[in-house]
Amino acid sequence: MATILRDWSYRYQWFYDTISALAALSVGGDKRFRQLFLKDLPINPEAKALDLCCGAGQATQELVKHFTNVTGLDASPIAIQRAKQNVPQANYVEAFAEKMPFSDRSFDLVITNTAMHEMESEQLQQIIQEVHRILTPEGQFIIVDFHRPTNPLFWLPISTFLWLFETETAWQLLKTDLPQLLSKSGLKIESCQLYAGGSLQVLRSRKS
């Protein structure tokens, strides 16, 4: 279930960005939120980086500051069009994350920012297997997404947010053991950092 606000957030980028910025206050603001995946990340500017489900390029914008070879992938032609306008320094591919048109071992880093909560559980497993396939040996996969709050005070804000803007898949993600799914696909968990009372996770894994 979702409300009309979800449609608006996809239709109007300014609305999506405003909602995202408001939600980001819970982790110290939009700038900090967008850079969470970069924390403790050893940067090799030559590394090939993929922003999986890049949307309008919000995280791609951060990637291009540190990496020279950045690709954004999204299934939505509108998202790709916006990303190209917002972050022209990256390359873009319109495709589904569960069947990516990349050869094996072609990326050193894959990040996905607040998108995995849109996937059905089978789709999520396919995507993780695909990420494993396209990662180079030792390549890293970083997921930033919702997490079941550890602080009970955060249940109300996250429930309200999910009710207004998300669908059933986001609720499912709160019950999903993502580290276990990643491990099952051969990715080794390096760390899981929680923010906003546990309602947001930054999960780092590596192809072993």
Ligand SMILES: C[S@@+](CC[C@H](N)C(=O)[O-])C[C@H]1O[C@@H](n2cnc3c(N)ncnc32)[C@H](O)[C@@H]1O
């Ligand atoms: C909530 S937005 C996140 C956008 C961006 N990563 C950000 O940080 O704001 C989720 C994005 O995932 C894309 N998406 C959803 N399902 C997808 C799939 N199966 N394959 C590729 N992209 C998908 C949507 O088109 C949308 O742009």
